[in-house]
Amino acid sequence: xxxxxxxxxxxxxxxxxxxxxxxxxxxxxxxxxxxxxxxxxxxxxxxxxxxxxxxxxxxxxxxxxxxxxxxxxxxxxxxxxxxxxxxxxxxxxxxxxxxxxxxxxxxxxxxxxxxxxxxxxxxxxxxxxxxxxxxxxxxxxxxxxxxxxxxxxxxxxxxxxxxxxxxxxxxxxxxxxxxxxxxxxxxxxxxxxxxxxxxxxxxxxxxxxxxxxxxxxx
Numbered sequence: 001x002x003x004x005x006x007x008x009x010x011x012x013x014x015x016x017x018x019x020x021x022x023x024x025x026x027x028x029x030x031x032x033x034x035x036x037x038x039x040x041x042x043x044x045x046x047x048x049x050x051x052x053x054x055x056x057x058x059x060x061x062x063x064x065x066x067x068x069x070x071x072x073x074x075x076x077x078x079x080x081x082x083x084x085x086x087x088x089x090x091x092x093x094x095x096x097x098x099x100x101x102x103x104x105x106x107x108x109x110x111x112x113x114x115x116x117x118x119x120x121x122x123x124x125x126x127x128x129x130x131x132x133x134x135x136x137x138x139x140x141x142x143x144x145x146x147x148x149x150x151x152x153x154x155x156x157x158x159x160x161x162x163x164x165x166x167x168x169x170x171x172x173x174x175x176x177x178x179x180x181x182x183x184x185x186x187x188x189x190x191x192x193x194x195x196x197x198x199x200x201x202x203x204x205x206x207x208x209x210x211x212x213x214x215x216x217x218x
Contacts, residue, residue: 034102035095039176041168048111052164057113058216059159060170063177064104065116065215066152069126070097073148076130077141086138089191093145093184100180103173110169116215125207142193147201149185151208153178 048056074094081087108115116122133144156178163170196204 034099036099038103038106039172041172043168045169046166048164048167052167053111054113056163056167056170057108057111059163060104060107060111060173061113061116062212062215063156063159063174064101064108065119065122065211066155067097067101067104068116068119068123069211070094070148070152071101072123072126073130073133073145076127077134077145080131080134081141082138086142086191089187090145093187096180096184100177103177107170107173117218118214122211122215125211129204129207137194139192139194140196142188142191143196144204145188146185146193147196147204149181149188151205153181153185155208155212156181 071094074090074097078087078090078094081090105115130144134141136144156174159174160171160178163174
């Protein structure tokens with residue numbers, strides 16, 4: 001008996017586009033399930049001073065925006081991917097990243113903070129970037145994943161330096177996210193990623209800088 005065909009490979013291109021747009025709406029405005037429990041620190045987080053709470057909220061809002069962008073990137077790359085197996089790779093990674101969406105949203109609520117009010121803008125921009133990367137070819141698309149995840153890993157390391165030392169709850173989440181992003185980069189490399197040209201890497205860093213600075217405040 002032949003193995004079952006993954007559901008996404010049975011959809012027509014227009015249906016896949018509609019599914020991606022529906023997923024985007026749920027990413028920005030819905031509540032997210034999770035396959036893993038929220039990472040917990042071994043130490044309880046004490047009541048944070050107002051300034052510390054505001055800083056943690058701003059940093060976790062940036063991380064939440066990053067996960068909105070991750071969903072848009074993976075969905076758009078899967079949409080235009082030429083290889084059915086690689087399409088499933090992208091969609092599997094997106095499902096894993098949904099844990100991060102749920103974790104960061106939960107922590108924002110605990111910190112009495114809010115998600116970015118520009119979430120549709122971030123999602124749309126990331127979807128456009130992912131589509132262009134996917135149209136450039138599967139190996140370059142995988143290279144885009146590697147560079148994105150490496151930059152996110154670096155960004156999360158910076159957040160671990162900036163988060164209040166007593167905010168053990170946020171730190172546990174960010175540490176696990178950093179580990180997951182490194183694994184996703186390694187998996188994309190193993191799948192045959194091609195390194196991106198230096199100007200593209202620089203453009204990606206510039207776009208990420210604009211997003212992080214803006215999302216920190218709005």
